Amino acid sequence: MIQLSNIERYYKSGPLTTWVLRDINLRIREGEFVTVMGPSGSGKTTLMNLIGMLDEPDGGEYFFLNEPVHKFNERKRTDLHKHYIGFVFQAYHLIDELTVYENIETPLLYRGVKSADRKAMVAEVLDRFNIVAKKDLFPGQLSGGQQQLVGVARAIIGKPKLLLADEPTGNLHSSQGEMIMNLFAQLHREGMTIIQVTHNENNARYGTRLIELRDGFVREDRTV
Amino acid sequence: MTFHYFKSAVRNLWKNRLYSALNLSGLAIGMTAAILIALWVQSELRFDGYHRHAENLWRIKTDLRINDSETWNWGSTPLRISELCAKVPGLSVTAQVMTPYGNHILLRRGPEYFEEENYGYVSANWFETFDYEFAEGDARGFGEHPNALLLTEGLARKIFGNRSALGQTLHLDSAEFTVHAVLRDPCPESSFRHNLLIPTEAWLRQGSNRENDSNWNNFNYTTFVELRHGTDPKKVGAQLTELLREAKQDSNITLHLGALSDLHFDTSLKDDNFDKGSRRTVAVFSFVGLLILLMAAINYMSLTTARAQTRAREAGIRKAVGGSRVQLFAQFLSESAVLAGSASLLALLLVQMSLPWFSELAGRTFVLPWSSPLLWLLAGGVLAATVLLAGVYPAVLLAGFQPVQVLRGLGGAMGRSGARSVFRQSLVVTQFAISVALLICTIVIGRQWSYIQDKEMGYEREHIFSFEIGWQQFAQLGEERSLNMLKTMKQTLSQAPGIAGVCNANGSPVHIESTHSGSVKFDGLPPDAEPAVSQLSADPEYADFFSLKMLEGRWFENGNAADVNNIVLNETAARGLGLHKPWVGQRFGFHGRDGQVIGIVRDFHFLPLHEKIAPLVAFNAPSWRGSFFIKARPGQHAEAIASAEKAWKQWFPERPFRFQFIDEAYNRMYHAEQQASLLFSLFAGIAIFIAGLGLFGLATFVALQRTKEIGIRKVLGASVAGIATLLAADFLKLVLVAVVLAVPPAYFFMQRWLEDFAYRIELQWWMFALAGLVATVIALATVGAQSAKAALADPIKSLRSE
Ligand SMILES: Nc1ncnc2c1ncn2[C@@H]1O[C@H](COP(=O)(O)OP(=O)(O)OP(=O)(O)O)[C@@H](O)[C@H]1O
Numbered sequence A: 001m002i003q004l005s006n007i008e009r010y011y012k013s014g015p016l017t018t019w020v021l022r023d024i025n026l027r028i029r030e031g032e033f034v035t036v037m038g039p040s041g042s043g044k045t046t047l048m049n050l051i052g053m054l055d056e057p058d059g060g061e062y063f064f065l066n067e068p069v070h071k072f073n074e075r076k077r078t079d080l081h082k083h084y085i086g087f088v089f090q091a092y093h094l095i096d097e098l099t100v101y102e103n104i105e106t107p108l109l110y111r112g113v114k115s116a117d118r119k120a121m122v123a124e125v126l127d128r129f130n131i132v133a134k135k136d137l138f139p140g141q142l143s144g145g146q147q148q149l150v151g152v153a154r155a156i157i158g159k160p161k162l163l164l165a166d167e168p169t170g171n172l173h174s175s176q177g178e179m180i181m182n183l184f185a186q187l188h189r190e191g192m193t194i195i196q197v198t199h200n201e202n203n204a205r206y207g208t209r210l211i212e213l214r215d216g217f218v219r220e221d222r223t224v
Numbered sequence B: 001m002t003f004h005y006f007k008s009a010v011r012n013l014w015k016n017r018l019y020s021a022l023n024l025s026g027l028a029i030g031m032t033a034a035i036l037i038a039l040w041v042q043s044e045l046r047f048d049g050y051h052r053h054a055e056n057l058w059r060i061k062t063d064l065r066i067n068d069s070e071t072w073n074w075g076s077t078p079l080r081i082s083e084l085c086a087k088v089p090g091l092s093v094t095a096q097v098m099t100p101y102g103n104h105i106l107l108r109r110g111p112e113y114f115e116e117e118n119y120g121y122v123s124a125n126w127f128e129t130f131d132y133e134f135a136e137g138d139a140r141g142f143g144e145h146p147n148a149l150l151l152t153e154g155l156a157r158k159i160f161g162n163r164s165a166l167g168q169t170l171h172l173d174s175a176e177f178t179v180h181a182v183l184r185d186p187c188p189e190s191s192f193r194h195n196l197l198i199p200t201e202a203w204l205r206q207g208s209n210r211e212n213d214s215n216w217n218n219f220n221y222t223t224f225v226e227l228r229h230g231t232d233p234k235k236v237g238a239q240l241t242e243l244l245r246e247a248k249q250d251s252n253i254t255l256h257l258g259a260l261s262d263l264h265f266d267t268s269l270k271d272d273n274f275d276k277g278s279r280r281t282v283a284v285f286s287f288v289g290l291l292i293l294l295m296a297a298i299n300y301m302s303l304t305t306a307r308a309q310t311r312a313r314e315a316g317i318r319k320a321v322g323g324s325r326v327q328l329f330a331q332f333l334s335e336s337a338v339l340a341g342s343a344s345l346l347a348l349l350l351v352q353m354s355l356p357w358f359s360e361l362a363g364r365t366f367v368l369p370w371s372s373p374l375l376w377l378l379a380g381g382v383l384a385a386t387v388l389l390a391g392v393y394p395a396v397l398l399a400g401f402q403p404v405q406v407l408r409g410l411g412g413a414m415g416r417s418g419a420r421s422v423f424r425q426s427l428v429v430t431q432f433a434i435s436v437a438l439l440i441c442t443i444v445i446g447r448q449w450s451y452i453q454d455k456e457m458g459y460e461r462e463h464i465f466s467f468e469i470g471w472q473q474f475a476q477l478g479e480e481r482s483l484n485m486l487k488t489m490k491q492t493l494s495q496a497p498g499i500a501g502v503c504n505a506n507g508s509p510v511h512i513e514s515t516h517s518g519s520v521k522f523d524g525l526p527p528d529a530e531p532a533v534s535q536l537s538a539d540p541e542y543a544d545f546f547s548l549k550m551l552e553g554r555w556f557e558n559g560n561a562a563d564v565n566n567i568v569l570n571e572t573a574a575r576g577l578g579l580h581k582p583w584v585g586q587r588f589g590f591h592g593r594d595g596q597v598i599g600i601v602r603d604f605h606f607l608p609l610h611e612k613i614a615p616l617v618a619f620n621a622p623s624w625r626g627s628f629f630i631k632a633r634p635g636q637h638a639e640a641i642a643s644a645e646k647a648w649k650q651w652f653p654e655r656p657f658r659f660q661f662i663d664e665a666y667n668r669m670y671h672a673e674q675q676a677s678l679l680f681s682l683f684a685g686i687a688i689f690i691a692g693l694g695l696f697g698l699a700t701f702v703a704l705q706r707t708k709e710i711g712i713r714k715v716l717g718a719s720v721a722g723i724a725t726l727l728a729a730d731f732l733k734l735v736l737v738a739v740v741l742a743v744p745p746a747y748f749f750m751q752r753w754l755e756d757f758a759y760r761i762e763l764q765w766w767m768f769a770l771a772g773l774v775a776t777v778i779a780l781a782t783v784g785a786q787s788a789k790a791a792l793a794d795p796i797k798s799l800r801s802e
């Protein structure tokens, strides 16, 4: 499903070049549940952004479902992203101006899902996450953990083929975290490909494969 | 999706009420001003354009060469030009109108008399050539009845009240006329202001009129011709000139054609009384209207892009969850559309509300043609222009953000602080430069008008009113009785209650229009020179009455028989004509009388201040001096007017008494321009107000954005004053740049504008400095308040909320 060859990412500030990712070679098959770990600043978020097509590599090749993403323009990338990828951000990133309900609904709108279908899908997700009561609140009125829940709900509502989750349980109470991980495990069983970033060894156990990043290199890559 | 865009647009606008309100009011006020200007400009440009044949209609104009240096331009021709027109190929219709010189026409219905000033004798085909709207009846058969007349609703109401006027009889002198049809009142966009139209034939068969008017030397008919498609007007003019030269045996006359659409703008003619506009004023106002719209759009852009920084996060998330650039663009553009749409509706409402007031200000009735597609086209156009001008850039900017960058909190394209983006800085500078330039213009125009108002004209005009005796009345009385009438009238008036002084002349010093050339003779005048001079026929009281000052010699005296032939010159005449010195005592011939120069009067402004004082010859020969001037005793105006009316009724019992105060006549002379300058100041004020709104919004925003920076600075020990200065300084620098940019174009345009006045103020540095100061004060007031507020805020609070 995903094929990364010699991917590089760096930032230039003046004469200095800061390398964030170097020579990344990865192959991720459909149905895998990958955990990415590594110390802070090792490039995990950057890698997720690249895979999620929110960012472009400075070098190397990226094939998604055998399509050469590195050659695509923004419009085509958005299109792929829109239809196949769900993204959970480390910093939630909800839209402050929209209610919980509307935040969850947004990806469906962009995908052009019909109104009646949208209603049913949002209702189902709200129910599953147990946040029906909060649906008319704005993000500012939620706790950090609740906001993360909404972020996850938003990512999975479109039943993406690939779910990218950047520390989805970082701000959650352990029981809530467990609930999310169980949900991921279930989605994985249903066939969804998942890549998660985490610092938590327990969470890593839900995955089928572990990749460790260090200073922009893949240091370890093993199945569990 | 569309509904979603709309909903989120409304919600966003509501959430940021301050910006929305600033944006909305700026846009709405700008659009209102622009629409009002557009209405006015359109009505000016379409003057006389509503006639079906307008495009093919031309007026014959006459250039009469007086001497080598002077040509008189007339808008009229001899009556019999129509015979010549018939010989020119390509010319299909000739229609003529004539208003006898001087007086108002007197209509009688039973025992009652009515006077009408706006009337004309028109050829039989007039109503086939020009379009009129009829309230009752129509013009069919008009040409066949010399005793038919048409009047407007307004005049009909005056004469007949609420009864139908159609078919009623009216008398002009002894002749009986029938009301053939009732016209709608003249539309605002027509040069023809006649309330009463009578067939030329009715005029010609009176007395010796036909004989007089058949003379090739009488240029008193305004002649319009219709050209067949493709006919060259220049060629027609040349052909007519040739034909007229043959008929009149005179080679000093050139005829040419002026388009009907130019009737309203042609100010080159001596004798045409059509309501005049000015193309320059039209251009200036169109420009100001565009500037105002531009200001409103700039406001919108600078406020929206400033806010884009806060919106960037939203844009980034939306992209990350699958929004494409196009979808985001559509969303942000629909916000603009919602805002601009509401602004348009508000503007239409404001226009509707301000129309009566604007009509009065502009001296013309405007209506919003709600049913006209043009209005909606215009409104739609303005709306589309605003959305495109003001909405596209911010939308492109927002839609173009790289999601990862903005989500990482990097402004991306936005740079650091809201006020420091080069783009937004140039918007502020542009806005303020325009405002300062408009301010400079307002100041200069205001100074010029108060200069005109206060200028020592060289004569007195307080408490003085005048009434006129028309040439028909003189003609009725005959020469001898006329002179007797003038003498007794003056005597009666000078003894009547409430009256401090009387004099009799052919013109008031406010505006002496009568000119003459050809009979001036004095020693030293080159043999073939025929200088043109202004002429004044005045009695011995005139100089004292108007407090004219003598430079040398004396004014005319009562009982001095020689003064019948003597003349008084003004200073300009004495110098300009090249009279030998000593001026007083020189022999001087005028109108065939030989006398001497008995005095030189100090120059006084008897022409509008656009024109230089011209050479003036005053003479005292008893003649038909049509105007009486009466000085009322202070506080006794009513008595004086009553006395004058009584004296008038003794001689002309059937004619209504009409009078006017001469300072009103004076004010009327500058009325149009004063109005234009008033409107200009108004619109300039609006533009400046809009700029102020924008700056206020921007300042609020920047202060808000820099709360964190301000908080940290305060924790580190910065003073409130220091922080306020820091914030305000950014804007002040921009305003100063704007002032520097505004001065050269404003200087150039005002220099040009002033050149139109023969008497004018000098441009002085303080006018520019004052404009700069006002702009700075406005900027300081709007920015300063926001900066102070930000500087005073509790630092802990602002840091925590970050
Ligand atoms: N726009 C940028 N300019 C310069 N350096 C950047 C930029 N964005 C990220 N970096 C650098 O790239 C490196 C990797 O960042 P990244 O966010 O991928 O780390 P991470 O592994 O997700 O860390 P954490 O576990 O703390 O979330 C960091 O050292 C960061 O400083």
Ligand SMILES: [Mg+2]
Pocket (backbone or CB within 6 Å): A044, A045, A046, A090, A166
């Ligand atoms: Mg990270």
